[in-house]
Amino acid sequence: MHSQAAAPVSRRRFLALSAAGAAAGSAALSGCAMQVSSAVSGSGETVTVMAKSDDFSPELIRQAQKEIGVKINTVLYSTSKLIAMMTNGSPPDLVRGVGAVDAPYFAARGVMEDLDPYFAKSGVLKADDLDPVNDLWRYDGRTQGKGPRYGMAKDFSQDSMYWYNTALFDQADVEYPPELEPVTYEEWLDKAKRLTRRRHGQTTVFGGSYNGVLTPNLLASLTVAAGGSLFTDDFSRVDFTSPEARKALGWYVDYCRTKVGPSIIQPDPNTWDGPTFQANRLAMSNSGYWLGGLLNTDRKLAPLSRLAPAPVFEGGKRISPCQAGTGFWIPSGSHNKDAAWRVFEWFFGEAPAKARASGGWGIPTLKSLRSLMPSQEPYQKRVLRVQEAELRHYSVIAFTPYATADSLLALFNQIAPASMSGSMSLDALARRLNSAMNEQLKRGKEQVG
Structure with a gap:
């Protein structure tokens, strides 16, 4: 060698x-x-x-x-x-x-x-x-x-899948998602609204979290789910104004604006879903199969926790990326x-x-x-059944080579909160993101040559 x-x-x-x-x-x-x-x-x-x-x-x-x-x-x-x-x-x-x-x-x-x-x-x-x-x-x-x-x-x-707590669904009288069929993103958000609990202006139970691993690749995945691509064919530009990317961005901004779950305008003090889900303060967690490693250690919570397929957009593609x-x-x-x-x-x-x-x-x-x-317990067998069925829908969502996800995340986090708080329109947000991110991508492309 x-x-x-x-x-x-x-x-x-x-x-x-x-x-x-x-x-x-x-x-x-x-x-x-x-x-x-x-x-x-x-x-x-x-x-x-x-x-x-x-x-x-x-x-x-x-x-x-x-x-x-x-x-x-x-x-x-x-x-x-x-x-x-x-x-x-x-x-x-x-x-x-x-x-x-x-x-x-x-x-x-x-x-x-x-x-x-x-x-x-x-x-x-x-x-x-x-x-x-x-x-x-x-x-x-x-x-x-x-x-x-x-x-x-x-x-x-497959990081677009989500876990849910059946006890919190029962308390809110919300029907469980189907085991092997995806709900739509719109249905997911509707459930999250119905599952959210607030008292004296404080959120006591988040209805659901949906932030992906990092916002830029979450948005890239959501855009493919809507039937398009966030990046141009040569990966040198983003276009948030295309109908599919605008739909993906609009859904994520709605998720943040409605405050049904943690986001940059409503951070989770625990900084990640695990402890919040364990404390019965999060009804749905957009975490893939790996969260089962934590849940398996909690004998009370594990049997109440179920894994569900990645949602779909109405008329979009069924995808379930990593x-x-x-x-x-x-x-x-x-x-x-x-x-x-x-x-x-x-x-x-x-x-x-x-x-x-x-x-x-x-x-x-x-x-x-x-x-x-793990497949010893009945709840582990159920999780495995859902996960094995979901593997059929895996595909690579290609990312740009011209910028780090973190650098694009920093730009998103600077620009997007205004839209989430209602002081900037979605169209204005899409244009601002295009302008800032495409400048970053242009510099990266020049440097790679």
Whole structure:
């Protein structure tokens, strides 16, 4: 395997990366763990992994050393730190990333190693065993979902699905959604209104949350569900004024404006859905299968919690994408690619992957590990039935390579609140978003060349 290091990232590439680096930190990189595996050349190797603090427990690092004889050195994920390490010619050997938004961004800048030759020779990770969600980590120089593989997801969910609490539905006398058929987005919002409880001006129960993983890829997914595309064919521009994107944007603004759930104008003090759902203060949570990992630990709540298919727009397409696909990639400048690949194999295909699959914190990204998903209890069997039926509706929603999702999120969060509070029309919002985001995308396209 070619293990020589590539040249350090050029000044031009550095500018292309750092343009959005300031914004590209926390939110775009959420939800993945990583470990090491036995180095091809035997023990004693050290692999530097850039990850978040909860990705690697000390126990997992010890397990890696014991099982594969590789020492893991962790560096806390930071986009600016990553850029600095790459431009200095000493990048990490493995980097955490969110496939749905990071893969096209970094692949277009030529800093990711093409992993196809490694997959071709692997006895652990076989191409025909890879779940289609791993196509989020493919990029052919033009479109996400095709071409070489640059990384892999550790596990995944179809992030437009939602959980609901049957006890809160019963209290509000609201009928449950059908088990295998989607409700419309309009019906979902109507239920959320009926499920919301307020007392003395305070919301005591949120009817439902629907924020996706990050607003820009939520809106990209909603636009496809409405029958269109948020991005132009070459991904160099957005158009929120197209009928489909306007419908998607209008629905999300309505969701925020009606205050049935958490949003930028009504933040959840818990900052995410898990604790609020557990406290019986959230009737529907737009979290995919992975939330089951938390619910399975709550013996009282788990039997009351059900998973439902992703909604549809009237007359639109039935789609159920993954908005994250968090995993790892190997920088093309890594000095230790073969040992990094062994860690990659171990983490994605051996003991850590099996442990994740059996915990219910996500769907395994190897089809051969699906049988490990929790199915002992009747409520787990029900969740699994809904999830397995939903897999048929999965598809990659391609994201632009010309801006980070975080940089587009920052623009959205600056501009959109005025519309959510009723002081800006939807058409004005669509035009403002086009203007601001297209300026950002234009700069990114110029830098990539």
